Amino acid sequence: MKVIMFYHSLLSDWNHGNAHFLRGIATELQKRHHQVQVFEPENGWSLSNLTQQYGETKIQEFSKYYPNLKTNFYRPETLDLDKTLQDADLVIVHEWNDHDLVKRIGEHRKNSDYKLLFHDTHHRALTERESMSQYDLSNYDGVLAFGEVIRNIYLEENWTTRAWAWHEAADHNVFYPRTKDSFDGDLVWIGNWGDEERTAELHEFLLKPVKELGLRAKVYGVRYPKHALKALADAGIQYGGWLPNYMVPEVFARYKVTVHVPRRPYAEALPGIPTIRPFEAMACGIPLISAPWEDSENLFRPGRDFLVARNGEEMKQHLKWVLTDQRKALDLVCNGRKVINRHHTCSHRIHELKTICKELGIAHDKIYNPTHSSAHQKATV
Template sequence: MKLVLFYHSLLSDWNHGNAHFLRGIVTELKSRGHDVQVYEPKNGWSLSNLLDQYGEQKLDELRQYYPNLETNFYELDSLNLDEVLAGADLVLMHEWNDHELVRRVCEHRRQNNYKLLFHDTHHRAVTERESMAAYDLTHYDGVLAFGDVIKELYLKEGWTQKAWTWHEAADTRVFFPHTKAETEGDLIWIGNWGDEERTAELHEFLLNPVKELGLKAKVYGVRYPDHAIKSLAEAGIEYGGWLPNYKAAEEFAKYKVTVHVPRRPYVEALPGIPTIRPFEALACGIPLISAPWEDAENLFTPGQDFLVARNGEEMKQHLQSVLQNQQNTQELVAHGLSTIQQKHSCSHRVNELEAICEELGIAPEKIHNPSKTTVAYAE
């Protein structure tokens, strides 16, 4: 198949968590012999911040981890859709795109035969309905939603006539257990502060337990306000700033445990959607303790893949248990890793996408070409 993907950025994951999944999906599709073209806006917000703060050398570093990834830059005013979409079988439009681009591709689809899907990986369908309702999906063939609740919302609101649940997953070519060097500390957390969407939760489930237990901890992320930096220092937590996502597996190997603190919109309005962080942590074989969220879609087995802390006191107890009981911790790690390998890799998601392509009527020989060559990747 020829696939054309419109995303905010393939190159930058600076405050752009969708790049994690996108890179893994593009890599997997290419490994199966599909022709994949990614388009991102020139001078996009995430990439511009990355280049301003860290320079071109970070893009050189990215290519060491993803040597087969390429992107195309466009300017909306001069974008020629006839050229870009010529010969396409499937077009994916991510929800973090300009309304005008979504509309123009919608109109282009009306007179062409490729299949067009809208890909939603955010909580804005719940928290910013007016903005999402403004997207023109009239001639889209359906929506890929990263959770059942989002899928059902699109159908209920009449924004689309067809929708599939397509969860995020771990890119296991990059996220896998690394040989543990000498540990640098007890706990690591990778995540952005969250626009005040989880400030109280971060204090209860991360900062306070670390401080009260006297753990050596490090936090990575961007857009931390001054009060957050101060709170980390008061808890004795080292702040590492932005960490390229492809380096997360190496950092996980230096610590003994990590935690998951979901943002409030996911906990309150989007049960069943954990975001990509737990997938990646479990894929790396690091013990995970999570603040409460409802696994409404049975993605995992809480208590066996990871531990759940209902409050800050339970978080302290779980942390002590993980750090002190090596046998139980090894069983937890093995169970979580097995779940990812059996159900939640980007390979599994591409299998699901190929099945959707068949349902949409794309020729099977394009989806499952027996003559395609598989690219070998070293881990």
């Protein structure tokens, strides 16, 4: 297949978690000999913030980790869809794109043969319904939603007539255990402070337990206001700033445990959606302890693949347990890695995407034997 993908950024994961999954999916499609082209807006805010703070060095570093992934920059006012989408079989448009672009691509689809999908990986379908309802998906073939609850919203609101749950997953080409020769500390947390959606939870499940247990801990992420940096310092936690996602496995290997603190919309109103961080942590073989979230889709085995702390005091007890009981820690690591390797890698998601493509009517040879299909196309041109 020739797959065209419109996302906010492939190159930058500065406050842009969707880049994690996109990189893994694009890599897996390429490994299966599909043609992949990713388009991102020129001067997008994530890449702009990255280059303003770190220069071009991180873009060069990205190429070392992902030598086969390239991006295509565009300006909305000069984007030629006839040229861009020529010979496409599948086009995927992410929900961080502007309403006008989403509509334009849909209008283009009316007179084309490719299949067109909208990809939603955020809680805005629940928390900002009015804005999400403004996306014109009338000419789209369906929606890829990163959880059943989001999928059901699209169907119940009649924003689309077809939708599939397509969870995020770990890019196992990058996220796998590294050798652990020594440790820099006890606990590491990687996440952005953001829009105060989990401030109370971070205090309860991260800062307070670390302080009371006297753990050596470090936090990485962006958008930490002054009061957040002060709270980290008061808890004795080091702040490491932004960390490129492709370097996360190396950092995980230098710590003994990590935690997951879901943002409030996911914990309270979007059961079944863990976001990508737990997938990546378990893939890297670091014990994971999570604040409460409801695994309504039975993705994991809570208590076996990771521990769940119902409150801050229970988080303290779990942390002490994992840090002092090596056998318990090893059990969590082994179970977590098994469930990821069996069900939740980007390779698994490509298998699911191929099934969706089959439902949409894309030719079997293009889906399952792209090398043969390409050769046939060249022979008949």
